[in-house]
Amino acid sequence: MVRTQTFRQTVAVFSKSYLPLNQINIKRAVILLVTGKAEPLDLGNGVKGIPMHSPTMVLLVPQYIRLTVNHQERSWRVPAVTRREVLRRDKHACQYCGSTKHLTLDHVIPVSKGGKHTWDNIVTACERCNNRKSNHSPQQIGMTLRTTPKAPLHPIVAFAEQFWRGHKVQSGNLDN
Numbered sequence: 001m002v003r004t005q006t007f008r009q010t011v012a013v014f015s016k017s018y019l020p021l022n023q024i025n026i027k028r029a030v031i032l033l034v035t036g037k038a039e040p041l042d043l044g045n046g047v048k049g050i051p052m053h054s055p056t057m058v059l060l061v062p063q064y065i066r067l068t069v070n071h072q073e074r075s076w077r078v079p080a081v082t083r084r085e086v087l088r089r090d091k092h093a094c095q096y097c098g099s100t101k102h103l104t105l106d107h108v109i110p111v112s113k114g115g116k117h118t119w120d121n122i123v124t125a126c127e128r129c130n131n132r133k134s135n136h137s138p139q140q141i142g143m144t145l146r147t148t149p150k151a152p153l154h155p156i157v158a159f160a161e162q163f164w165r166g167h168k169v170q171s172g173n174l175d176n
């Protein structure tokens with residue numbers, strides 16, 4: 001029982017320059033530690049680690065590790081504005097009403113009014129909202145966007161933002 005739970009836990013990996021990169025499973029973390037490709041990282045929150053039991057010993061796997069080697073970053077470019085990518089960015093929800101059904105793409109400033117087919121002018125909209133909005137800007141018709149559309153973030157930056165949001169208290173302490 002304990003074993004299964006342990007294996008479901010994840011370890012946060014930081015780059016050599018202390019950027020949070022991603023979460024990996026505990027087995028991968030152990031391999032990185034044992035092969036010397038990573039070292040435990042203490043964020044000063046008093047977390048001792050996740051106990052992992054082998055037949056003969058208990059290993060405390062740190063919750064945070066830092067790579068000791070340079071992280072090979074795969075090249076990444078802002079994706080093209082496609083239906084798939086826009087839906088993914090908008091978490092498959094209409095940006096006006098939140099509906100997850102009958103989704104279409106909407107040009108915030110209509111193309112006929114000079115709106116461009118760019119990340120900051122395209123949002124996911126359900127058919128109903130799209131029809132209601134028709135050839136208007138949201139302001140004209142009293143509709144508000146739930147988020148400001150922008151290009152997707154580099155996955156590492158996105159992970160870092162999410163990571164530090166989840167560690168608010170701690171980053172606050174570090175600032176003091």
Ligand SMILES: [Zn+2]
Pocket residue numbers: 094095096097098099125126127128129130
């Ligand atoms: Zn809608």
